[in-house]
Amino acid sequence: MRVLVLGGTTEARQLYTLLERHAARFDTTVSLAGVTRAPVLPALAVRIGGFGGADGLRDWLLAHRIDAVVDATHPFATQISGNAVRACAAAHVSLLRVERPGWAPTPDDRWTLVPDMQAAARALGAKPRRVLLTVGRKDLLPFAGAGAHDWLLRSVDHPDASLLPPGCRVLLARGPFAEAEEEVLLRRERIDVIVTKNSGGSATRAKLAAARRLGVAVIMVARPPVACAHTVADTLAAMAWLDGLYAHGAATLREV
Template sequence: MHVLLLGGTTEARRLAEMLNAQAPHLRVTSSLAGRVASPRSLPGQVRIGGFGGADGLARWLREHDVDALIDATHPFAGTISFNAAHAAAVTHTPLLALRRPGWVPVEGDDWHPAGSLEEAAAVLPTLGSRVFLTTGRMGLAAFAALDELWFLVRSVDPPEAPHPRSMEALLERGPFDLDGERELLRRFRIDVVVTKDSGGSGTAPKLVAAREAGVPVVVVRRPPVPEEVPVTAEPEQALEWLIGHLDGTDGIVA
């Protein structure tokens, strides 16, 4: 039986590894968008690139005899989630979303929500002048006109223009630890942080470091996702659901 795993996240990797170890009889294809030049290796088959929209994904599901679909894409890859919901519906393919919960502010946080990168850029001049920008290399154009600010941009691959004129690139791949994030804020004299609400623990230490240092954080809210798709936050529950559907017992996600 064939499982298509729309991946690119830590949770998707964990699920692929679990399927390889615990369900070796399944054929698993992990699909990556191709936005990272050198993705980490994955067990099973790997395809890179888009499908050509919802209809293209539906066609791929049919042509490759996919028995179940897991949407474990990044919380900000909203379009593919809607495409997956449409493709699963028209092909009658069981679909589960493996989606990490968003972050929740705690006492001491100075968070400033934004509905988009453009909204985040608009509020920045009122909050600080030395920005730690952790939204990835995509979308830097939204900050390109802020010539009066200095940016530290962290991404896996080198940023491409258009981007802020006063900028230093920090090429790193998470997860990141708290001591390292504390040192980064101190060394670069950061006075405001910008992040997407990606959730998860791998990049959360920057929020703790900002709270400790009294640094404000601009948090870009997640885009909408299909509400009709069942969701779990844990790869273990996704594995239970998947095996249940494939063996006919309809695994239940709590």
């Protein structure tokens, strides 16, 4: 069975590991956007870069006779996920989305929930604060004019300097992060507010626990909606879905 995994997340990497073990049944291609300079690559066929919108993805699926697509992209990667819905419908290819559950606040958290990055920038207010930005390079623009804060951006790769808020320092780091090291960072930098997307998952959750312990405020950007008919929360459920399709395909072949 020919499978395309749209990747770029921890869940996608977990799925590759399972699919590597089941190469006899699943002929898998992994697709990455090409935004990370040194991505972790699987021992599977890999293609890197955009498809050219929903039409380009549809054509790619047809040309490579793909049977199933697993969209394991990030909850905030809405463009590629929307394209996958349209392309799979047009090419009559089965589509599954893997979407890890979002984070939820506890009574001890000091979260401000906001709908998008613009609202996050406004929520910082006018009074100068020491801000830890844990958002993507694409998300920086609203913060450029957001006030005279002391900015620290944590990022996997260095963003273009023109995107950074004035005076912003950059800390290059790739998760997962442990709670103790997050606490050291928040203390050392005397952070009083963290801005983050509600990415969910465990790789970057430790900052929330550290913030809770130290009484640091969090501005939490809500997830944008993604319309996909079939969604599961983790990799094992995605593998079960693929197994089901494979078994169905094998049964259909036997009937023929």
